[in-house]
Amino acid sequence: MWGMPLVYLLVGGGLFFMIYSRFAPFKYFIHALEILRGKYDNPDDPGDISHFEALASALAATVGMGNISGVAVAIFMGGPGALFWMWVSAFVGMATKFFTCSLAILYRGKDSAGKIQGGPMYVITEGLGKKWKPLAALFAAAGIFGPLPIFQANQLTQILRDTIYIPQGWVAANAHMGGDLITGLVLVVIISFVIFGGITRIGKVTSRLVPAMVVIYVSCVLVILAIHIQEIPYYLGLIFTDAFTGKSVMGGAVGSLIVIGIQRGVFSNEAGLGTEALAHGAAKTKEPVREGLVAMLGPAIDTIITCTMTALAILVTGVWKSTEANGVTLTLNAFNEALPAVGTYLLVICVVFFAISSMLTYSYYGTKCLGFLIGAERQHWYNYFYVGSIVFGSVASIGAVIDLIDGMFALMAIPTMISGLILAPRVMEAARDYFARIGTFKEYK
Template sequence: MTLKELLTAFGNGMWGTPLLILLMGGGLFFMLYSRFLPFRYFKHAIQILRGKYDGEKSEGDINHYQALSTALAATVGMGNISGVAVAITMGGPGAIFWMWVSAFVGMATKFFTCTLAVMYRGRDSLGQLQGGPMYVIREGLGKKWQPLAILFCIAGIFGTIPSFQSNQLTAALGEGLLIPLGIEMTFGVRISIGIILAVIVGLVMLGGIKRIGVVAGSMVPVMVAIYVIAVVAILLLNYELVPQYLLLIFTDAFTANSVLGGAVGAIIVAGARRAAFSNEAGIGTAPMAHGAAKTNEPVREGLVAMLGPAIDTIIVCTMTALAILITGIWQEHTEGLSGVTLTIKAFDDTLIGGRYILMIALLIFAITSLFSYSYYGAKCFSYLFGAKHIHYYQYFYIGMVVWGSVTSLGAVIGLIDGMYALMAFPTMISALILSPKVIKAAKVYFQKVDL
């Protein structure tokens, strides 16, 4: 069995019924248990994000906006452009519906997991305040649950490798820029791109979360604006087809009659897997970013965090899906077209210079994602081996940037999907057990806050 086949089998094997029940069922439980609390205070979450409460003296490294931007830099990225194309390829248009469902319940999951990330912050080996599922488990559940924290961190080191981003950015540069210029995508060209990316990532990564937060906070709005404007232009040019394909997303989700879809269960799995990579609800990565926020009000950060799935999956992923569907690319013979190359063709066939507009957005998407994932993996490594040894992880991470540029997409997706699944179990189990603590804190918070 080749490495690609082994990793693909690992990813497919981990995404079974138990995990779907845990993620989607758990999210539904959070939604009902909180009586839709995150949705009822959506306006208040926007006020927090706009900085209304940033003046308070609180522990932490970054403000609410930078925390959300860091999380979004990892989620509103290649998962929204390439991941949506992968979802349609794997499960047909109906997979998008199940991405919506996962995101909707994921908003409640994000509220609980990120509230807990601030509520149960802990100190690393150097005494720095940290947040994330491993600290929630250690501080909130106690030492007897330590194996869950260790499992999360081991999976987190490999689940947050940058190989998907570097793989798809390399493919995008080849398809969108180099091949049209007559430059073949040889091994040497691909590894050269990987080395350049590794150098850029290293310069920012070594600055820690404060530098990542500043860079992400400035780049995320730019990348979202460029991408949204381009997709809106595609939708306007094909406005008469939009209702038709929105309806197809709904019908295909239950009938499984699409050209590329299969059994309904397979479509649900495809949608849930790509939604997990898109918004990370229940996986545990975003709580590590939100756990660094400057706030003494855990509920406040939970409200900010729940905006993530609404932005990256319900809005950005939907726009990407419609751009691919209405151009008809998904119905063509797609051999050789996978992930980001499918999206590039959709843009190029519709907009003059579409591939170059997408290339700008892709470059920003991928690089900001690379920054955020380095922070997540570093926190997992520090928890296991001590913060003073973090430089060893940084070498490993930079190496994974280069590896991703030359390996196959299937191998990368299999490894990351499998590790994401392993990360979800400790994150969701600890959040479900500690959910009464979140409800209690929410009641106290909303009694005293001036809405």
């Protein structure tokens, strides 16, 4: 499903949002930071979590294994040029998130228990009408499987196996099942403790966990880049030149390189998939545009900053030239090359934080999707299915895991982007009204 039509929908749709909004996500970047700091928070507004907690919850899912493993997968499959197309997905993704997350507040609906909910399925039914419900059901059905934590569990068990279990002699190099199964069961216990408390507990945990994990990871990568600082200009140039030659993919298939870069970029920042709208739709606010502005900060933090740092660490250390390593192992090799004494342990700490934070938010996404399909009174069943899938992800192959997740994300993107494009004029109406009230309407005259 990740062919050029879907790439056109995501990138073309994002470009449309960017131009149609007259680059509002970029013009109001400072105002978005003020909102994020809590300047406009009102505890009496409808919703469950603050603007900051909503962004932290969304980032907990996006600033995760996609930044450590997803970038490595992109470089392994597409070479340095894949990062350029990840950047493209991030810039247009900022505009996409502005629209989709504004809509998540603008067209919040009520579940079967009468509680206010936001997300693409409610945007479709409330904004487009009941006749569009099959499209909403498609999103919700794919949303049950797309956010499963199997990629995070897979990559976490892989790095623990390679760095701890095998070197310590706990498992044989060719006998993975035992150690991976134990890791999966431990993860089930940890994740269950948080996710059964709902979005309020998830928001509080992620708002503390996300800043800490980003600081730790960024600090480690900055040390690696400082050690290889003389290599950075060359590889920055290679990223741009390789993006239009596709030498690393299928003997020069640029189209395949674009698909790989966009695919991994979207997996990283989730712009246009609809998961971002599920998180931001829970924010305490009456102003749709405010949440759209907060949401558009996500791709900047996630893909443009964090993914770029990971990619440069892999490139400047030269480990990307190895054809054996893929996923988190490739990033691990970069850490070990630059920081031979402590690199392994630092990355293990980062992976544990990143993987667990993603698992916490993803559970909320699937719960809301199941609740939409079969009723809020039954949505808690999803958490049992969710934690059970952790064990599957721990023992499955990375290829099977990526194929399942990518396929479901592709299905989620179609309803999200279609509804966003159709309802874009409603967002602009809300934007004109909002910016007029804060004294900046002159930019829209």
